[in-house]
Amino acid sequence: MTETRDGEDETRIAHLSGWFRRRPTSMEYWELLVTEERLVWCFVGESFKSMLLRADTGERGRGEIEDATPDRALSLDERNFAVPLDSLESVRLRDGTLFRRAKLVVTWKENDEADSYELYATKTADSQVDDVEALADDPRLSHVDVGVETTDGLF
Template identity: 65%
Template sequence: MTMAESNETRLARFTGWFRRRPTSLEFWELLVTDRRVVWCFVGESFKSLLLRADTGERGRREVERSSAERALALDDRNFAVALESLRSVHLREGSRFRRTALTVTWRDDDDASTSVELYSTRSSDSQVDVVEALGEESALSHVDIGVETSGRLL
């Protein structure tokens, strides 16, 4: 199924991100369409330095080739957030000693606010241009979108 067949237009893809959990790192990809943000789980690694590895490469390739609908079905942990529920997308640029962080906030069905912070993997690009392009999208005019740049080494 292509993006056209699902009546969704892909606006952006955030690739190379992980979420810190108590004992592991979860690797995630985000697909932003004109209808929703699809969160795609692509792998998990232990926090231990001896057992740590970026296990998401295969999953990233699969998500890249998939429509939003197919990407959503790739793993039971995948989920979607409707664009109407999206509140903010903020990217804080990293530095020599701090990883780039992407924070996405949305309103749940029960009107509670959920915020998830992801960090860039070593192999990911800055993706500042992706966030800035989303700020120009009319479908996201209600969303607070921003980039915090860091001019310092730390």
């Protein structure tokens, strides 16, 4: 899925949508934009574990990211950040089943510091197996361990 947005110098390779990160007191909602130069992490909302604060599921933020350029997406929230493609080490997707959410683990290394995010698919997320498999075939990511684990069962 390679597409160029009007007025943008970077080509968007993929948009991985509908992910959340578990935190001690909340769930953070993230969108990932993969361009020919970088992986842009876009924070789109947060839902707290307290029943009184469970309002934001990131839907409004996802709509803003859909047509945004990578630079615009980075500017939408102070928590947004970008990782150069050269720094990526792995992108691993475990496809979801009827009883288990899909899981995406992205690892990278910058300035000799390793980091990783473990994300889970929201209930409304589509399977993104094809998108991640396409990343494995992209020559710009030949140095990255890209893999997809699928299962035919319910678990």
